[in-house]
Amino acid sequence: MLKSVQEWSLLFIIIGFTIIIGNWIGYGIMPLEAVPGVIVLALISLMGLMIHKLVNYDKIPSIAYIGILAFILTIPGVPGSEMIVNWTSQVNLLAIATPILAYAGISIGRSWTDFVKLGWKTVVVGMCVLLGTFLGSAIVAEIILRFQGVI
Template sequence: MLKSLKEWVLVFMIIGAIMLIGNWIGYDIMPLTALPGLAVLIGISIAGLVIHRLLPFQMPSIAYIGILGLVLTLPGMPGSEKIVEWTGQVSLLAIATPILAYAGVSIGRSWHDFVALGWKTIVIGMFVLLGTFLGSALIAEVVLRMQGII
C-alpha cells in the first residue's frame, strides 16, 4: 500500500504541475492562485484511492473520489466555501488535458494489446469519436440558439 501511495503522489504531482502550467497559459490564472485548489483536488483524489484500497467491498475508486468531493463541498460542511472557492480557480480543461495525455501514453505502452484488437476497433473508435463530436456540436448549437447567444 505504501508503494502504491508513493506512486500515486508522484503521478499526481507530475499531472498537477502540468495542470498548473495549462491553467496559467490557457486561462491566465497564476499558479500560486490555482495551487490551493489543485492541492485540494489531489488530496481528495488520493484519499479516495486510499479508501478504495482499505474498504473490503468493491466499488470503483472514482466513486469514492466523487462522494468524498461531494461531501466536502456540501453547504454547512466546515471549510466547504473555501474548497469551492479554491477549486474554482482550476479550469476543467486544464485538468482534462494531462489526464487524456496520460491515457494516450498508457495505450501506447500496451501497443500489442491494441493491435490485437484489430483494424475494426480503429474504425469503430473513429465513428465513436465522430459521433460524439457531432452530437456535442448539435447539442451546443441547440442550447445556444435557445438561449439566444447565437
C-alpha cells in the same frame, strides 16, 4: 499500499504541475492562485484512492469514492467547504482534463516503457489522428454555424 500511495503521489505531482501550467497559459489564472485548488483536488483524489484500496471492494470503482468524498467535503455547512469550493473554482476543468486524458491514453499500453518501445512512429500517427479529429470537428462546426447563420 505504501508503494501505491507513493506512485499515486508522484503521478498527482506531475499532473498537478501540468494542470497549473495549462490553467495559466490557457485561462490566464496565475499559478499561485491555482496551486491551493490543485493541491485540494490531488488530496481528495489520493484519499479516494486510499479508501478504495482499504475497502477492497472491486465492484465500486475508485472514481465513486473520490466523487462521494468530494461531494461530502463541499456540502454547504461542512467546515472548510467554502474554502475548498473557492480554491477549486480557480482551476479550469479543461486544464484538468487535458493531462489526465493524455496520461490515460498513454497508460492504455500499461506503462511508459511500453509507450517508449512503440517508437517515434506512434507519436507521428497520434499527432495525425489528433490533427484530423481537430480539422474534422472544425469543418463540421463551420458548416453547421454557417447553415444556422451564426457566422
